[in-house]
Amino acid sequence: MAAIRVRDLRKSYGAMEAVRGVDFDVEEGEVFGFLGPNGAGKTTTVEILEGYRQRSAGEVTVLGHDPAKGERALRERIGIVLQETGVERFLTVAEVLELYCGYYPRPRAVDELLTLTGLEDKRNEVVKELSGGQRRRLDLALGLAGDPDLVFLDEPTTGFDPTARREAWEVIRNLRSLGKTIFLTTHYMDEAQHLADRVAVIAAGRIVAAGPPDRLAGRNRATEIRFTAPPDHRLPDLAGASVTALDRGVVVRTDDPTAVLHVVTGWALERGVTLDGLTVSRPTLEDVYLELTAEAANGQ
Amino acid sequence: MNDAAIAARQVRFEQKAFWRNPAGAVFTFAFPLLFLVIFSTLNSGMRIEERGNISFVTFFVPGIVAFGLVSACYTNLAIRMTISRDFGILKRVRGTPVPTWAYLAGQVASSVIITFILFFLTVGLGVVAFGVEFRTGTAAGLFATLALGAACFCALGLAVSGMCPNADAAPAIVNFSIFPLLFVSGIFFPLDNAPAWLTAVGKVFPMQQLADGLQYAFDPRTTGLGFNARDLWSLLAWTVAGSVLAVRLFRWDPVKK
Structure with a gap:
């Protein structure tokens, strides 16, 4: 009950x-x-x-x-x-x-x-x-x-x-x-x-x-991949992932981190580029919460 | 534990808290006793001819008893309840299963206990130190007036606490509502020679009725058991009015700022 x-x-x-x-x-x-x-x-x-x-x-x-x-x-x-x-x-x-x-x-x-x-x-x-x-x-x-x-x-x-x-x-x-x-x-x-x-x-x-x-x-499904790429390189095409370029790096959000990571690292190796500060993480509860409440506030 | 036992426990803890709060305890007790000592010393040996040749001190003691009662039952209770509400104590209590009546009975009974302690101290000090003439024949009327007065001012105290917006405002509102009445109610000096309109105003309010009812029991001219019907009926009316107001105005939650 x-x-x-x-x-x-x-x-x-x-x-x-x-x-x-x-x-x-x-x-x-x-x-x-x-x-x-x-x-x-x-x-x-x-x-x-x-x-x-x-x-x-x-x-x-x-x-x-x-x-x-x-x-x-x-x-x-x-x-x-x-x-x-x-x-x-x-x-x-x-x-x-x-x-x-x-x-x-x-x-x-x-x-x-x-x-x-x-x-x-x-x-x-x-x-x-x-x-x-x-x-x-x-x-x-x-x-x-x-x-x-x-x-x-x-x-x-x-x-x-x-x-x-x-x-x-x-x-x-x-x-x-x-x-x-x-x-x-x-x-x-x-x-x-x-x-x-x-x-x-x-x-x-x-x-x-x-x-x-x-x-x-959907927090369990979303994974964030963050890294910093040299500015003069164009990023590969990452279908199905959302890419946000920040001034200090790139945030890729995806449901399929294995594939995305493979593409990103393959691309970097091919060009001899290092991806500084490469991290793979799930959004914290706080990230999800802030997003949800911001959406609701904007929807008002 | 039954509800009466809950109320009795509430009284016990209210009493503990009261006596540990130096500001509250000292003010409630110091003022009446100090007034008694000062006025009685200043007017020692004086007698009031218009009042059956009563000694000033014997006239003065019931007024001080009335003043003490109002301090304990009205001023103190109203301020304490406002603080309890403003600090969220009442809200916390509201969330427990304690019945409203048992909680409030605990508050009121605690004030009444203080009133009676103050009564015995005032009259005791008056008799021992200043030769106050205490009449046993009118004791029944005296205690009835005291009990009804306590009920009346507790009801009014609860009602007024409902009108106080917050703890900061409470002392000003409560004291302002009672202080002028002290002077038009014949507590510190007889108003026999005061303008008629002034005494008429005073007589409307329970402060005068209480003081008069208590003075009646100490008056050498009083015959019978010391029950002053006019004062008692008036006090009863104020008690009913105060209770109705208290029920209507009482709040558990702090007032939002």
Whole structure:
């Protein structure tokens, strides 16, 4: 069964339609990455799923409930880690966790939450003394207080140093191995690449691509060959590949790298030309993402 | 855990947080007690003839109790709730299964506890240090007025927090809404010789009704149990109005800038 099911979701603010017919499913036990630029309808969509906003039209089911009803039974089973949410500044880490655990029928143990998020040393620290990264880990711990089946993570590692990010990713992977479903929104493509089983990209209120990060928008098929050729040589004919000449070299994009590479290197050997900086690579998730969102922005 | 237990826990943690915040705790307690000491020292030995020859300090204590109640239930609660909303604490709470009533009951009860601590400190200090004449016969009316006043100002505090756009504006709005009333409500000095229109204005608002109801219980001329019907009914009306407004104006989300 799908943990989240969204069909033709729409949301308007006055005359402005922020979400324009969005469909997707999040399967139980997967990490679902939800990507999109600011203002694309991402936050609106997530907040509708979380029950903070009402939709204008469409169908939404979260763990079998309609989040618009604000049912307690649903809130007992989800954990929400928002951006920029405060917490009582004058309580200690352990006290805040104890308070929030008390809101749920089957909470996790405070010690467990502290261990999971690496806050054991900060247990008796007053919240206002915590650093930004520690505060963010506390956010995560609070989101997990009720031992939720589904966790919403909104930009969970913003402001983390690289080590802290890796640690946070480890926590998220652990959650996944416990069978939790995770709905992750992030601006970091490497984060989505590392964590998400599937991603969806929203741009201008619509889903423009969805799939596993490795195969998103034909990413697995497109290969980029880059090199620098001497300026006085005309390149061979590369049928079926897109060639872009940049001032510092050539980018060839192709579905058939073996053949293209053969033609290019054959041509170079024949003429005794060296191809400086020759690389063969697949576009990163970030490349694909930037292309998709730019297309959507231009199409508006 | 049932919902009442959740509310009780909320009170416990609100209290912990309150006493650890030096600014909040000191201001809430220091001002009323400081006023009591200063005014009582300045006017020691003075009696007010028009008021049944009551000693100034005995007249003054219920006014200070009213002032403390308003600080704890209105000013403090309204500012605290606005900060909680502006910082996203309320939004976070909204995402948990805690019932709205249990969370708000925790906030309100915490304010009421502070009010009663302040009451006992003020009256205690008045009796011990300044010879305030405390009447046990009117205690029933006194506590009823105190309880209703607390309910009334908590409701108004929640309503006003809904009107404050953000945490920065809250102290100004809240203090401005209550400060002028303190002076037309006969808290710091009797208004027996003030212009009639001024006292008439004061009487419309719950600040005067609360102070008057509490003073009534300390008044040597009062007979019976100390229930002042006019004040209590007026406070009840304000409580109802405040509650309706609070329900309508209360918001969980920070106001977008």
